[in-house]
Every structure is written in C-alpha cells, then in structure tokens.
Amino acid sequence: MTRAQLAGVILGLSLVAVLTIVRASDPQPLRLAREATFDQYQRLAPRHFESMPVRVVDIDEASLQQFGQWPWPRDRMAALVEKLTELGAAAIAFDILFAEPDRLSPRTVVRDVPGIDPALLDRLPDNDETFARSIAGKPVILGYGISNEGNYRPRMKAGIAFTGESPVDAPPHIKAATPLRPQLEANAAGIGHISLNPGRSTAVVRATPLFLTDGEQLYPDLALEAMRVAQGASTYLIAGAPDRQGIMTSVKIGDFVIPVTSAGELWLYVSPDRAERYVSAKDVLAPDGVSPETKAAIDGSIVFVGTSAAGLQDIRVTALGENVPGVSLHAQMVEQVLSGHYLSRPDWANGLEIASIAMLGILLVILTIFVSPAIALACGLAITGLALVASWLAFSLAGLLFDPFAPIVMGTITHFATTSFRFLVTDRERRAIRRAFGQYLSPSLLYRIEHTRNALRLGGDDRELTVMFVDVRNFTEISERLPPTAVVRFLNTLLDALSRHVTANEGTLDKFIGDSIMAFWNAPVDVTDHPAKAVRAALAMRETIARLNESDAFGFGAGQTVRIGIGIHTGVACVGNMGAESRFNYSAVGDAVNIAARIETACKTVSFDILASDNTVRSLPGWALLDAGSLELKGKSARTRINAVVGDENVASSPDFAELRLLHGKLIEALHSRSPGSRKIVAAAKAKAAGLPAGLQDFYGRISRRADDFLAKRAGAAVEANAGYAEQQFGSGS
Missing domain, CATH: 1.20.58 (Methane Monooxygenase Hydroxylase; Chain G, domain 1)
Incomplete structure (x- = not known):
C-alpha cells in the first residue's frame, strides 16, 4: 500500500x-x-378502499347552507345523536371540541338581558344539558385537544392493563387538555384526544399516537375509544418491552391487536379519499326522512362526526398528497385496524x-x-x-x-x-507516468508500470537492456529529390508504421532522430525475454517496409523502394530521466547504446538489413541466424561478433534454411582457410537463399570481400551449433 x-x-x-x-x-x-x-x-401502492362499517358524518358546505353557519347549537347536535342512534350507529365519535358553554343556548342568550326574572331564566332550556341528556346511555365518544394552559386531565372511561415493563413514558407527553363541559364529560361513553400529529412540524399526517401521557396516566385517542365503545370493551391491554420501560409494542382492544411503534404510534396506511366514506349531515337530519342509502351506510357503523367545510380549517395532508378533512383520518385509522393492513x-x-x-x-x-x-x-x-x-x-x-x-x-x-x-x-503519480510514457510504451506495459509498486525509479538506473537502432538507407538522396513537405509526409508514414512494432512488443520508444529510431527493451520495468521481443519487432519492421514498398505507400512510383538497416545489441546501460530540470527525456546511455548504433551502421558494410550482436542471439536458440563475422566498430578496441537475423523459429525449421546454414558454415571455413572453393559455395548459398524471406543476395555478394572479418577467433558457439544442427538433420553434403 x-x-x-x-x-x-x-x-x-x-x-x-x-x-x-x-x-x-x-x-x-x-x-x-x-x-x-x-x-x-x-x-405507488396505496391501501385499497374497502367497504367497512366506518362512516364520516360530514358537516359540509351543503349542511351549513341548510342549517346555518358554524357553530351549530348543541340541541342540533343532540338531534344528530338521536338520529344516528335511531339509524343503528355502533359508536358515535365527535371530532369536535365542546370546551365552552353553548353561546346559542336560550338561557345563555337572555342571561344578560336587564331585569330578567331569575325564575324565568331557570325555566329556559340549556343546550348543553340537552346535549348531555341525549348522549347519556348512548355509544357517544367526545374529543378533546392538547392545551398549554391549565391542568385539566380528561376522565378515563376505561381501564388499562400492562404486560411487560411499564410503557407510560412511551407516548407523547401533554401538559394539559382542553376541558369538556362537566355534564358532557360525565355522560359520554368514551373520551379520546383528537390530535393527529402532536409535536410534529410537518403538515403531513403519517403516524398518529394512540395514546398521550402525562407521565402517570395514558389517555387514548378518539379512534381507539370509538373501537372500544363499539365492541363494548372496558379495558385496554398494552404490551410493553419485557426488559425496558418506556417502550410500547402493541395495543389490544376487544378482538383487535394493533402493532405500534415504540412511542405508541400507528403508522397510517391510507387509501385514496372516497365519497363512499362520507354521509352529509343534512341527509341524516333531513326533515322529510332519511333515505335507504343513508340508513344502510349508518346501520352498524362506527360513525365519526366532523367537518370538511373549508372555513373551519380542519384539513390535513395524507401520505398520498391529498388534502382531506381531519375527521376522515380518524375513520381511516379504524378502517386500517378492521382490514388488518398495517405498516x-x-x-x-x-x-x-x-x-x-x-x-x-x-x-x-x-x-x-x-x-x-x-x-x-x-x-x-x-x-x-x-x-x-x-x-x-x-x-x-x-x-x-x-x-x-x-x-x-x-x-x-x-x-x-x-x-x-x-x-x-x-492517481496523480499514474497520470504523470502516463503523460511521460504514453507516447513511448505499449498500453499493456504502461498498465504494468502504473500498477506495480516501485516499478519505476527515475534518475538513472543501470539495467540490462536490448537496444535497437533503425535507420533509412539513402535518406539523403530521397530528401534531395523531394520537397520538404513531401519529406515530412514520407517520414511520418514510415516512422509511424515502424514504431508501432516497438510498442506492440513491449518496447520503449526512446526518440526519433531525423530518419532514425532508437528504442530499448527491459526499462522502465522488467520485460521477460526482451532480446527475443526486440528481434521480433525488427522482423515485423522488415515485413512492414516490404508491404509499404509493394503498395507504393510513399508515392515514389514503380521501382522506387525504401530500405532500412536495424542494429540490435543487449548489454548494460544507464536508463532514466536525462536533461535539464525544466525539460528532460527518459532515455538510455552507455556502451550498449553505442554498440547498437554501430551495428546499425554496419548493416551497410555487411549489406544486410537486420544485424544483432552475440549478446542478443544467445537468447535466441533455434532462430534463423547466420554468422556475419567479427567487425571493427568505431570506438571499440576489439572486434564485435555480429549475426544476420534471417527469421524466427519457423524459418529456422524450414529445409531451405537448414541447408543454407550448412552451406554458410562451410563458407566460413573456406574464408578462414582462404580456400579458392569459396566462390562455388557463395554461388550455392545465393541459390539456396533465394527461397528465403530475407534478402541475402547482397549479403553473399559482398562476403568474399569481407574474408578478414572471419579470420578473427570465433567467439561463441552459434556457428558450430548451427552447423551441427544442419549436419544432424540433413547430412554433410549439399
């Protein structure tokens, strides 16, 4: 790492x-x-609306238009209770606050009239008392709200039992509640809070608490009380956590067990608002009688009384994004419990x-x-x-x-x-490497540099390299007869085609020097079998130059060909960043580089296009190689043994090359002994070489004039090994 x-x-x-x-x-x-x-x-998947015994008696705009503005006098509420009871409602829950005396009560209206007879005042009806008498003994549930003033707590109409640890601290806490009129509180069958999302800043009602707490007592909500009264149940059974206080897990009321959050909330799984859920209050109070449809909707149902009138501001937002009357959410809570569809x-x-x-x-x-x-x-x-x-x-x-x-x-x-x-x-280092080496290396080699830790050490390292120099023959003559733009076009075509073989064989392009290419292998990272990959690149260049000449890619016309010389040497050189601090190149210097350059120059002397030193060909057993003698290279005190690269292993295994190799060995012996029979052997070698891909005619045409190159003591065993191989395969005669 x-x-x-x-x-x-x-x-x-x-x-x-x-x-x-x-x-x-x-x-x-x-x-x-x-x-x-x-x-x-x-x-995406709302709760499907199902016809449940739950209805909302809606004090809607039509009801207000028929019976007058809100608030209605409580004697009309009493009439509504009487009518709903007559129609068979299982429970009647009011999502309405009855905290103040009815200001429309006759007794209240005339109380402040000057000189009123107190006896007459006592005989006037009181709407609160009328409403209280109407709800007595009936399944009526009244609602209350949360208040920050006073210390009123609603009267509990049911018992509460716990299993597990006490969950009293689980629900939202209340300081006080809006008070009910005493006579109403006393006669109601149930009392529940109507707060749908207390303490929440969002207008969307997603989960509503089934209980509120003051730290000592739990207080049920309106929908829960409606279900209790409708079933005739007297007790809530609340399950707490077995080993921790202040946690609520479920609420059992009558035949229903309701899963809740740890704070005692019911996640609302709402259905789209439907007209079938509502019954207009004017239809229940119709003076000419209730329709069969209304009676069927009320009979046996838990009825919630509330309002959808816009001016009364009891509109809430559901998870479906609908604006609905708050009372409908109490109804949906009961629907959800009855359907058993919980979140x-x-x-x-x-x-x-x-x-x-x-x-x-x-x-x-x-x-x-x-x-x-x-x-x-x-x-x-x-x-x-x-x-x-x-x-x-x-x-x-x-x-x-x-x-x-x-x-x-x-x-x-x-x-x-x-x-x-x-x-x-x-990736900064990798990007720097890619910028520096992207034009010199193959993608696979560049990937290895990027992903090999410490693979690249810049500043000059001594490494064994295989160095290659490539040069165009007679470039001066070519450039003399071409305009400068054509010379540039020629070089671009040639160098692009040849340099591709360097990167394709995991080599590093060092530089272009006019019409020449310098490349090396085994730096900046190790390249296995680098001498062979360098020679394969040279053979590919030979094929490419032949193809370009054949297709007249340079535009020189028929009979005009381009030839190249390639020198290859393997040895130790210093490789790294070289130049000034502000501008430098990644390059190699040393004796191995000089030898490779001199071998490329020797291609002219030997009249062959690819020459490699003994250091290189030692790693090429079984290749098609011919001894080209020991040459005096400029700057070198001793002769350097070089080899002509005829082809790869496939060429070496051909019968023609095996016979040529045998003839070549005999020729070297003849040259070494100054035998006059060498001319016949040269002629035979030329004839045999005609069937091989490399052009050896000029090589053998000049070899007799280079007899001194073969008089030096032969270093290495390449010739002997090649000759022995041919003797074994084809005998001593040709």
Missing part, C-alpha cells in the same frame, strides 16, 4: 465514520427524506440502516482506492438497486418500512469523495 493509498483509506473511512454518526443522530432533513420515501411507496418500522430498522451505511461505505472506499472507481461505482449501483428492490418488496409484501434513501445518499457521497481524492492525489 502506497502512502497515497493509505491516506485515501484514512480519509474515506473517516468520512464513513462521520456519515454513520450523522445517520445515527438522525437529523430532521434525513427524517423528512425518509418519510417522503415512505410516502412515495404509499402512492410497521421495526425497532432494529435503525440499526440495520446505520450498519448498512458503514459497511457500504467501507466497501466503496476499498474498491475505489485499491481497484477502480468505475468498479466501485458499478458495485455501488448494484447495491443501490438491491436496496431499493429489497425496501420496496418489504413494503409491498409485509408492510415493513426500511429506508433506502440514507444508505444510497451517503454511499454516493463516500464514492464521489474517495474518487475525487484518488483522482487528485492517488
């Missing part, structure tokens, strides 16, 4: 830790995003989501820093898709609420942060 990678890991894991802590603290933006995600699930968010969901953020973050950091940002992104997208699918399936199949939003967002932040770090810091 490099220091840059270590820094990237530390930064990435630190970011993951911060994001995990942020998710664990659950700030409001994350909660709102999570709840919006759950809203979207409900919009729940397990207590361990938070822990699972926090752990998923940590694990996903760690995985993305490791993949981004050590593998590839693209692979990390692909894995992140795959995990994101799985998280979305799993979250959706949990919702649609089991009603479970798991948040895919936070892990996805925080995983995205982690990925882009670590990717940016890698691009800016970790």
